[in-house]
Amino acid sequence: MLKKPHLIRSDSTLISDAVFSNGSSESYVSFLQPSRIMRYSALLVPILWYICLFLSALGLYLGIWVAPSDFQQGENYRILFIHVPSAWMSVLLYFFLTLTSAGFFFNKHPIFIYGSRIFCAIGALFTCLTLLTGSLWGKPMWGTFWVWDARLTSVLILLFIYLGAMLLYKWSPDVAPLFVFIGLLNIPIIKFSVNWWNTLHQPSSITQFGTEIHISMLVPMNALFFQFFLLVLLLFLLELRREIHNKTIDSLVQSFRTVPYPK
Secondary structure (H helix, E strand, O other): OOOOOOEEEEOOEEEEHHHHOOOOOOHHHHOOOHHHHHHHHHHHHHHHHHHHHHHHHHHHHHHHHHOOOEOOOEHHHHHHHHHHHHHHHHHHHHHHHHHHHHHHHHOOOHHHHHHHHHHHHHHHHHHHHHHHHHHHHHHHHHOOOOOOOHHHHHHHHHHHHHHHHHHHHHHOOOOHHHHHHHHOOHHHHHHHHHHHOOOOOOOOOEEOOEEOOOHHHHHHHHHHHHHHHHHHHHHHHHHHHHHHHHHHHHHHHHHHHHOOOOO
C-alpha cells in the first residue's frame, strides 16, 4: 500500500514539504519547510506592496520637488537618488547571495539553491540599474557615458560575477558557492577603490562618523534605499513562492505518472 505524502494546502495549492526535504531534522531546516514559507509570505507580500508604494512615492516626491538644485550639477544630480540606493543594494545583495550560498554549501537544502538563484538575478538587475544611471549621470558631468574608472570597472566585474554565478547555479550547483566565495573579494575593491586609486568618483559622503549630504537630500535617498530593500524582499518572496508552486506541481505530476492504476 502506497503511503500518502504529507500535503498542506496553501493558497489553493498543495504544498508537499517532503518534496523539499534534505532529510535533516534540525530546527532551522524545519523552519524552511515550504508550507511555512507559503503561509508566512502570504501575509507579508501585501504589506510589503503597500510599504514599497508609500516609500517610493515619498522618496520621489522629496527627491524631485522638495530637494534643492545642486549649485554645481543643477538638476542632473537628481538621478543620484536612484543611482546611489541601487549601488548600495547591488553590494548588499551580494552578501545575501553569500549567505544563501554558504547555506547550500554546508546544507544541501533546496531552498538555499532557489534563494541563491533569485539573489543572482535580482543582484544582476540592480547592478545593471547602477551602471545605467551612473552612465546617464556621467555624460553631462564627465562628457562621456563610460570611463575605465576603478569603481566603474569593479562594479562591471560584479555584474559578470552575478551572471557567472547564475549560470553555475543552473549547470553546476556544487561549484557555484565556491565561485561566489571567491567573488566576495571584489566587494572591498568596490568600496575602497576611491581611496586606493585616483578615480573620478569622490570618496564616500556617508560614513560611520557622519554625513556630508544635506538633510533635504539624505531623507529621500534613504527612503528610496529602504524602498529598494523591501522591494528586494518582495521580489524574493514572490519568486520563491513561484518556485515552490512549480516544484510541487512537477512532483505531483510525476507521482501520478509513477503510481499504477488500480485494477
